[in-house]
Each structure stands twice: as C-alpha cells, then as structure tokens.
Amino acid sequence: MTVMRAAMLRAPGPPEQFEVTEVEIPRFGRDEVLVQVRACGVSSRDVVERNGTYRRDVTFPLVIGLEISGTVVECGQDVPDLRPGDHVCSKAFSSCGQCRLCRTGRETTCSRRRPVRGGYAEYVVLPWDALVRVPSGLPFEETCGLGPAGGVALNAVRDVARVTVGETVLITGATGGVGWMALQIARLSGARVIAATRDPDRRSSLLEAGADEVIVIDGPDFSPQVRTLTDGEGVDVVVDTVGSPVFGSCFNSLAVHGRYALVGQLLGEEISINPARIFFKRASLLGVGSVSRAQLADVVDLAARGQIRPRIACTLPLDDVVRAHHLVERSALFGRVVLAPSPSASTE
Ligand SMILES: [Zn+2]
Known part of the structure; x- marks a missing residue:
C-alpha cells in the first residue's frame, strides 16, 4: 500500500x-x-x-x-x-x-x-x-x-488566568470551540461561570454545559448585565475568545484586580484604551497561545473521565x-x- x-x-x-x-x-x-x-x-x-x-x-x-x-x-x-x-x-x-x-x-x-x-x-x-x-x-x-480547543482552554483558564474556587469568570464566544471547553473547565475549577453569546437559541445549551448565567449580547456594551449579575463588582477573570468587538464590554466587566485572558481575535481591527484605566483597575492583561504536550495530556484525562466534552x-x-x-x-x-x-x- x-x-x-x-x-x-x-x-x-x-x-x-x-x-x-x-x-x-x-x-x-x-x-x-x-x-x-x-x-x-x-x-x-x-x-x-x-x-x-x-x-x-x-x-x-x-x-x-x-x-x-x-x-x-x-x-x-x-x-x-x-x-x-x-x-x-x-x-x-x-x-x-x-x-x-x-x-x-x-x-x-x-x-x-x-x-x-x-x-x-x-x-x-x-x-x-x-x-x-x-x-x-x-x-x-x-x-x-481536544488539543486546539480543549488544550487552549485549559491553558487559558488553569495556567494563565489561574482561575480558582469561588471566583467569577466571564467567557465570550462561549458556543465556539475554545469557549465551549473554557466554560466547562472554569466550572470544574470551582468558579461561577457567566457565558456570553449572541444567539438566544443557545442559552439552554450553555446552561446544560455548566454555565451559571448566560448573557445574550444585543448591544454595544453588555457590561451592565455583568455588573447586575455580580452586585456591581464585576468578574475576577475574563476569558475572551472573540477579541476586539467585545474588548470594551469585557474590560468594563472586569473587577478591580481582575485578570483578562486574551485567547482569540476574530477580526483585524485594533482596540484602544486609556492606559490609566488599566492601572487604576490594577488589571492584568494576559496573552494565551496554543497548548503544550503536557497540557494536552491533562485535557485528554479530563475527557476520559467525562468531565469535559x-x-x-x-x-x-x-x-x-x-x-x-x-x-x-x-x-x-x-x-x-x-x-x-x-x-x-x-x-x-
Ligand atoms: Zn524549542
């Protein structure tokens, strides 16, 4: 052959x-x-x-x-x-x-x-x-x-953003490949998960997959919805798989000392932000890329135990x-x- x-x-x-x-x-x-x-x-x-x-x-x-x-x-x-x-x-x-x-x-x-x-x-x-x-x-x-989606999600949630028990995490693009896995891994980490999507028909699936709350995006700034869900404080971590179209909403949704993990950029456009907003908030902007062999092995173990799908x-x-x-x-x-x-x- x-x-x-x-x-x-x-x-x-x-x-x-x-x-x-x-x-x-x-x-x-x-x-x-x-x-x-x-x-x-x-x-x-x-x-x-x-x-x-x-x-x-x-x-x-x-x-x-x-x-x-x-x-x-x-x-x-x-x-x-x-x-x-x-x-x-x-x-x-x-x-x-x-x-x-x-x-x-x-x-x-x-x-x-x-x-x-x-x-x-x-x-x-x-x-x-x-x-x-x-x-x-x-x-x-x-x-x-599992590698390109689950592995990247594990890298973002566990190893870069270091999500831990009791924190609140906002995930954008939650019905996409990486977002879908990030939502499940953040939930496994003991965090409260807020999933953002543009499609109201996908709300129930996101809740079944482990989201505690689902935000349906229908305007330029969805941070008021996040503020309402977090008693005005915002989220500890953002895992953003969408990029520039939601950057403003995500940054506005971030609590003081929050970590913003940037995982995806779907369009070519730039973002702008006054640097003072970053240091006044003591925010951390974190770049996430790809997956190591050890991280992929860990994701395979989670899948084998039925903890992510x-x-x-x-x-x-x-x-x-x-x-x-x-x-x-x-x-x-x-x-x-x-x-x-x-x-x-x-x-x-
Ligand atoms: Zn090398």
Missing part, C-alpha cells in the same frame, strides 16, 4: 479549490509517526490557510488539517512513547524540545516550532511531539479537537470537504465540523 486519498489544495482559493485525489503516502523520519487519520476537525486556521490569508510556512500544493485523531500505524526509531495501534490526537504545532524556550516550560513559543498539517487525508506523518495518546474508548470525532455538529466523509468548509465559513452550525478521512471513523 503506497497511495492514499487526500484533499489537495494546489493554490489558495474558495472551498471549491479542494481536489480529493490519490497521492503517495508520506514517508516518516526517525522522530516521526505515521498515523491513519480517523477524524480531522475543520478549524478556522484551515479556512485562512485555504483562502490565502494565513501564509506562514504555507506552500502549495498542500494538504491542510491540524485537528487530527487516529491510529498509530508505524513509528520512527527515536519515538519514545507511542506504539502501533495507539489512538492519538494532535496539537496544532510541534516544538523542538531543545531550545531555551522548550527547556524552560515555554514550548508553545519554541523558536523552531512547526505547524501541524495534513489531516485531510487517510494518512499523515507527524513529529511524535505533536501527538498524545488517548484512551481507545473515546470517539475519534471528540478527540480530534466537546460539541460535535456533524461528521462528514472526505469527499464532502467543500461542503464542510462552506459550513465552517458561514458559522452555520453549533459545534465542530469533523471530516472522517478513513472509513469506520466512528465505530472503532
């Missing part, structure tokens, strides 16, 4: 640019792993890599897809902790393990980090560092997004890749859109 099916991009463009075709199965090196792809989430990075907006390390022809889960087929001789047959999921970047940043617990900013790609195919070769073993009982559809909107065969990208681009669905490049993705 030397060939596989893959959704190839020969140039940037609209979703119709994908061509599902037969290509060579890639070869693996000493520190790499050949994985049979059972599920690959369609992420917003996939969309901007496809349409040409994201150009870093992008050369065509290209197979994209970074939210990968599947089964290990073969391992290079230097792979320390994975074996054929293991179920694995990926993070969005691999790191070198050697540089100063990697050696000081800051691998997400590794100077030699490489983006994970290639999940829109039956097989992919990845550095072992980008993969974490998952229990075989977890569905591939659910594990594929991603929301899957639909699982489609690789031949439906064009449709999958239209669905994600239009934000048409509530939950992740997942491709299943290899057969029997949901049954094994």
Whole structure:
C-alpha cells in the first residue's frame, strides 16, 4: 500500500479549490509517526490557510488539517512513547524540545516550532511531539479537537488566568470551540461561570454545559448585565475568545484586580484604551497561545473521565470537504465540523 486519498489544495482559493485525489503516502523520519487519520476537525486556521490569508510556512500544493485523531500505524526509531495501534490526537504545532524556550516550560513559543498539517487525508506523518495518546474508548470525532480547543482552554483558564474556587469568570464566544471547553473547565475549577453569546437559541445549551448565567449580547456594551449579575463588582477573570468587538464590554466587566485572558481575535481591527484605566483597575492583561504536550495530556484525562466534552455538529466523509468548509465559513452550525478521512471513523 503506497497511495492514499487526500484533499489537495494546489493554490489558495474558495472551498471549491479542494481536489480529493490519490497521492503517495508520506514517508516518516526517525522522530516521526505515521498515523491513519480517523477524524480531522475543520478549524478556522484551515479556512485562512485555504483562502490565502494565513501564509506562514504555507506552500502549495498542500494538504491542510491540524485537528487530527487516529491510529498509530508505524513509528520512527527515536519515538519514545507511542506504539502501533495507539489512538492519538494532535496539537496544532510541534516544538523542538531543545531550545531555551522548550527547556524552560515555554514550548508553545519554541523558536523552531512547526505547524501541524495534513489531516485531510487517510494518512499523515507527524513529529511524535505533536501527538498524545488517548484512551481507545473515546470517539475519534471528540478527540480530534481536544488539543486546539480543549488544550487552549485549559491553558487559558488553569495556567494563565489561574482561575480558582469561588471566583467569577466571564467567557465570550462561549458556543465556539475554545469557549465551549473554557466554560466547562472554569466550572470544574470551582468558579461561577457567566457565558456570553449572541444567539438566544443557545442559552439552554450553555446552561446544560455548566454555565451559571448566560448573557445574550444585543448591544454595544453588555457590561451592565455583568455588573447586575455580580452586585456591581464585576468578574475576577475574563476569558475572551472573540477579541476586539467585545474588548470594551469585557474590560468594563472586569473587577478591580481582575485578570483578562486574551485567547482569540476574530477580526483585524485594533482596540484602544486609556492606559490609566488599566492601572487604576490594577488589571492584568494576559496573552494565551496554543497548548503544550503536557497540557494536552491533562485535557485528554479530563475527557476520559467525562468531565469535559466537546460539541460535535456533524461528521462528514472526505469527499464532502467543500461542503464542510462552506459550513465552517458561514458559522452555520453549533459545534465542530469533523471530516472522517478513513472509513469506520466512528465505530472503532
Ligand atoms: Zn524549542
């Protein structure tokens, strides 16, 4: 067996640019792993890599897809902790393990980090560092997004914002991939969770997922609603997965000594703020990015114990890749859109 099916991009463009075709199965090196792809989430990075907006390390022809889960087929001789047959999921970047940043617990900013790609195919070769073993009982559809969504949420809530028992946390974009997981992890941390969304139809789902309160955004500043819910004090922590459109509301919602964790920016626009407002409030503005291998392993444990659960909107065969990208681009669905490049993705 030397060939596989893959959704190839020969140039940037609209979703119709994908061509599902037969290509060579890639070869693996000493520190790499050949994985049979059972599920690959369609992420917003996939969309901007496809349409040409994201150009870093992008050369065509290209197979994209970074939210990968599947089964290990073969391992290079230097792979320390994975074996054929293991179920694995990926993070969005691999790191070198050697540089100063990697050696000081800051691998997400590794100077030699490489983006994970290639999940829109039956097989992919990845550095072992980008993969974490998952229990075989977890569905591939659910594990594929644990790194880019759950891992980033854990990084934001537990390790950057350091949410703790009794605090109040505001989460924006709470029905998005990261927001959905951040809400569950903040709740697990013992915090009171206020979830913000623009869609009133999603209120009940957010409450079921663990939100204590839900704010439906219907104007330019929703901070009065947050103030009302917090006896005028505001929240201890904001986990913001939306960015500039809600920055003003979020900062106004922040209590004195509050921590503002910036996780996402959906648009290109700037924000402005009088610096005095930051120091008068003694606020901390915190940048959150990516996920380490250890954090991903912790998220896998939470998922294995049933303490967090991603929301899957639909699982489609690789031949439906064009449709999958239209669905994600239009934000048409509530939950992740997942491709299943290899057969029997949901049954094994
Ligand atoms: Zn490094």
